Amino acid sequence: MMTKKITLSLTLAVALATSACVGKPGPVGNIAVPQPAKSVETNKYLGRWYEYGRYEAPFQKGCEAVTADYSLRDAKSSGAKIKVVNSCRKGSVDGKADQSTGRAKIVEGSNGAKLKVSFFGPFYGDYWVLDxxxxxxxSIVGEPSGRYLWMLTRDEKPDAExxxxLKNRVIELGYDWSLVRITKH
Structure with a gap:
């Protein structure tokens, strides 16, 4: 009984410490996040993505020149299949480089459009390729709470069309465009 209480206390302490590190989440910008519109073929999704815009999140505050690189992980690595490397420049496109490496696994039954992503420990967050x-x-990426949104493109500076x-599709998906922050590159 005492062991269970200690284990539960440690689990709660780790969860609270983790949430404190991530910071307070932003406002809910979409109260009815839709299910992903299309399936995703992992091999086609791999590679470099440039962040066009996002809902500002505490863990990304002040980031510019944001990129995300996805690659396959070694099959022996903790059951995760995808390596995720997020990079940005703090404060400006010429600012100090910052990088986070994580892992992702595809949610079974999601046609590849839902992933669980972790950048620290055993804690995973939702990553849904909405369209x-x-x-x-x-691609437009969100998660069930409606607090996070990312628009990603293969080009550093997408054309006006x-x-x-992207703006129209984000609004169609129910997101509040006034909360979107366009990323500088």
């Missing part, structure tokens, strides 16, 4: 281009030239399409 994507037919040729994987753009793609920018308008």
């Amino acid at each position: 994507r281009g037919e040729n994987y030239e753009w 793609l920018q308008v399409m």
Whole structure:
């Protein structure tokens, strides 16, 4: 009985410490996050993505020139299949480089469109590819709480037509465009 209490206390302490490190989440920008619109083929999603815009999150505050690199992980590595490397420059496109490496695993039954991603310990967050281009030239990523949103493109500076399409699609998905922060590159 005492061992169970100690284990529960340690688990709660780790959870609280973890949430304190991540910081207070932002406002809910979409109270009805939709299910992903399309399946995702992992091999086509891999590679470099440039962040076009996002809901500002405490763990990304002040980040510019944001990129995300996805690659396959070694099959022996903790059951995770995908390596995630997020990079940014703090304060400006010429600011100090910052990088976080994590792992992701595909949620069974999601047609590859839902992942669980972890950047620290055994704690995983949701990562849903809500929509994507037919040729994987753009994607819109969210999660069930509606507090986080990312628009990713394969080009560092997407053309005006793609920018308008992304804005319209984000609004169609129920997100509040006034909360979007466009990323500088």
